[in-house]
Amino acid sequence: MERRDRSRIPGHEIDKDDRTACGIAGSFLDENDPARAHLISMWTAPTHRKSGVGRLLVDEIIKWARSRNARVLRLMVVGNNEAAIRFYERLGFARTGRTQPYPNDATLIEYEMSRPIL
Numbered sequence: 001m002e003r004r005d006r007s008r009i010p011g012h013e014i015d016k017d018d019r020t021a022c023g024i025a026g027s028f029l030d031e032n033d034p035a036r037a038h039l040i041s042m043w044t045a046p047t048h049r050k051s052g053v054g055r056l057l058v059d060e061i062i063k064w065a066r067s068r069n070a071r072v073l074r075l076m077v078v079g080n081n082e083a084a085i086r087f088y089e090r091l092g093f094a095r096t097g098r099t100q101p102y103p104n105d106a107t108l109i110e111y112e113m114s115r116p117i118l
Contacts, residue, residue, distance in 0.1 A: 021045065022047070024043050026039075026042075029068060035069065035072065037065035037117070039075040042054070044057070058091055065117055072116060073115055079099075080108060085111070092115040
């Protein structure tokens with residue numbers, strides 16, 4: 001069984017496998033509505049995809065948001081990243097209908113997804 005350590009920075013999760021980062025996620029509370037948390041900068045190393053690291057990271061962000069009384073977790077995902085969209089759907093996220101141009105490439109669209117924090 002591989003050894004895993006998780007480094008904690010408030011609102012951020014880094015999953016490590018023997019000192020090698022295998023995933024990262026960040027979160028913050030909406031300054032206009034602290035009942036809303038945002039999941040940002042989610043990344044899982046290609047070597048650790050489909051191993052539960054992504055689910056672990058999202059679960060930890062949900063715990064962090066819940067501890068701050070957030071009731072909704074939102075994120076933005078690029079429309080051409082079907083694997084990420086399916087992943088988030090499996091975790092209970094659904095598209096809200098809100099879109100925006102992807103900041104790094106205006107030819108791509110980002111979709112907002114949201115899920116309740118229970």
